[in-house]
Amino acid sequence: MRLTGAALLVGAGALAGLAGADALRRRAALRAALCRMLEMMGYELERFRTPLPDMFQKLSVLLDGQAGELCRRMGSGLEQLGERELAEIWTDALAVLPTAERAILLPLGAVLGRYGAEEQLRAVTATRLEMEQARDRARLELQERGRMVVGVSAAGAALLAVLLL
């Protein structure tokens, strides 16, 4: 019985560690998706001068997960122009993202749709570069800490089990 309890404890620790590592992996994946979104936005602006409603409609189809959801929210939010301001619609759409990613994207709301394509492109590119740095940090963290988190959690649980035994 004791041994079973100890095994379960170690297993739970390992699972907690895996969950922690998975969160790191999901954060890196989200940032990578947002980088793709920003890259596509830049492409649409530069090549086609695509109007924002069409752009977000298109991106909402092409992107999955939270990045796709952000684009879907923007697409439907833009239908409320006249009642709500663009910056407000952007801020609301960003609510789908965690705080750190939201903070990187938030300033774009003051530029999108307001100026010429070149100025918007510069802002989108600057934001993409910032997001790429954040993505790289998340990937590095995942590499460095991912296995460690699982190991430490499992070891911690094992230690606890030994103490309890």
Added chain:
Amino acid sequence: MDGFMAAAALLPPMLRRSAMALDPAERAVCEEIRLRRGQVGTVLMAGREYGLGTGPVTERELLAVVDTATGASMHAAGEQLRRGFLAAPGGVRVGVCGTAVSGPMGMESLRQISSLALRIPRAVPGCADGIWPALTADGFTSTLIVSPPGAGKTTLLRELIRRLSGAGWRVAVADERGEIADAWQGEPAFDVGPHTDVLTGLGKAQALGILLRGMGPQIVAVDEAADPSDTDAILAAAGCGVAVLATVHGAPEGPESPALRALLTSGAFRRRVWVESVDGVRRYEVEALPCA
């Protein structure tokens, strides 16, 4: 949605409430809504501006109007801005002033927007009744509609297109600014008649060529000939054996614009319609032009 409602729909909530508080009779004659940064918003009626009864217009409100008119896509409106206005839903034309941002193609965008003029489109069925017999007495021939800005050229043009089309003529419209038919997703918002083909958003020279080659019109209609390229295209169309119905800025007194002079001296037009607006009342006068 009528023109006034379409224009009001572009306004931010507070200004919209003030505009909608106007008496229906006032709304019916309202020609423009004008917004200038730091000044009270106004409506233009019978040639005079009247305050909307709100506080000074802010930059934020001006930007909100532009966002709504462009679908928050100023960058996609570069071509419209180069022509001096934004085409908004409902046939509303938004004139914009501010600081121009130039690109390789000329003006690409505007920042520090300082004023907006929302021109309200209006169909006035029957407005051409008085001049219709004079214009069609011996069959319709090329006709030039001339007036100062804002006097009602486009309204008369639209009505003549409707009447001519209704009388069985095949009319092709080069609607460069989307103001004549206000075609939205292929269907004109204004009644331009059952035999009318509308090509929207293309410069006159290109549009007239496409219409002549592709649609086999008996009459081609264009609004506001201004540049030499416009007059060249119109005269080329007239030389193809179709009747041309065109508008151009001008006034009975004062010097003629180069475009008006070029069209009048070409001999291509057989009639001229003067349009003037006196205290909001339109007057039309048909004049026969000498043959070339």
